[in-house]
Amino acid sequence: MRFWFIVPAAGVGRRMGGVLPKQYLKLGEQTIIEHTLYCLRNHPAISGVVLVISPTDQYWPQLHLPEYSVPLWVAEGGVERCHSVLNGLYKLQERAADDDWVLVHDAARPCLRADDIDKLINNLQTHAVGGLLGLPVADTIKQVDESGMITKTVDRCGLWRALTPQMFRLGLLREALNNALSVGYIVTDEASAMEFQGYRPMMIEGAADNIKMTHPNDLSLVKTFLQQQGRAI
Ligand code: CTP
Numbered sequence: 001m002r003f004w005f006i007v008p009a010a011g012v013g014r015r016m017g018g019v020l021p022k023q024y025l026k027l028g029e030q031t032i033i034e035h036t037l038y039c040l041r042n043h044p045a046i047s048g049v050v051l052v053i054s055p056t057d058q059y060w061p062q063l064h065l066p067e068y069s070v071p072l073w074v075a076e077g078g079v080e081r082c083h084s085v086l087n088g089l090y091k092l093q094e095r096a097a098d099d100d101w102v103l104v105h106d107a108a109r110p111c112l113r114a115d116d117i118d119k120l121i122n123n124l125q126t127h128a129v130g131g132l133l134g135l136p137v138a139d140t141i142k143q144v145d146e147s148g149m150i151t152k153t154v155d156r157c158g159l160w161r162a163l164t165p166q167m168f169r170l171g172l173l174r175e176a177l178n179n180a181l182s183v184g185y186i187v188t189d190e191a192s193a194m195e196f197q198g199y200r201p202m203m204i205e206g207a208a209d210n211i212k213m214t215h216p217n218d219l220s221l222v223k224t225f226l227q228q229q230g231r232a233i
């Protein structure tokens with residue numbers, strides 16, 4: 001049984017603002033994308049990583065990456081995240097089999113822990129469908145209309161936030177993403193595409209520090225979390 005990573009990194013980071021896409025912001029000596037790859041490319045269970053970057057990306061070729069145990073290939077990004085992931089799957093297909101497991105992980109989540117990768121693999125490798133890391137919602141959830149007025153309090157029982165990695169079989173995920181896109185459904189994660197096919201992915205509780213860097217304030221949070229993990233910053 002083989003496990004591969006696809007890392008979508010072809011976004012522009014609009015909500016983060018600034019000129020530089022957020023995955024190229026520096027934290028210490030390294031960029032965010034390098035912090036993200038650190039965990040995956042040193043993990044003994046992983047056969048290879050496909051990094052998906054924008055066709056207009058000028059930053060990736062300028063990085064000086066150290067040697068890692070896990071090989072990396074680059075694929076071209078698409079208009080939305082789901083197009084980028086699909087391109088990554090096609091690239092991976094040159095080396096991987098349809099029933100190999102693929103873990104899709106956002107480049108913008110540099111605080112992923114090796115033991116969360118282990119947890120996902122250990123819980124799902126014998127599962128028929130696969131699943132993802134997530135966290136139960138802690139706050140009270142409100143539905144609000146366009147004027148800002150609350151229309152409803154949503155029962156948070158059973159509500160989870162979807163994180164990454166999301167782990168599915170290469171062939172089934174490719175089919176699911178293609179089917180969603182063929183009807184114009186732009187899925188924001190892999191599990192949504194699998195659900196659209198009628199599958200029921202498993203939710204596995206992950207670490208709370210696996211945040212997606214989205215807004216400017218997240219950079220200092222990421223720094224704190226990486227320092228707490230003892231990672232060099
Ligand atoms: N991503 C991608 N291809 C796209 C859009 C996004 O590979 N066409 C990647 C991003 O680089 C990121 C991950 O998907 O690592 C999650 O997306 P998000 O956090 O939304 O990043 P951006 O799209 O870059 O940010 P924003 O939505 O604020 O522009």
Ligand code: MG
Nearest residue numbers: 011012013081
């Ligand atoms: Mg986006």
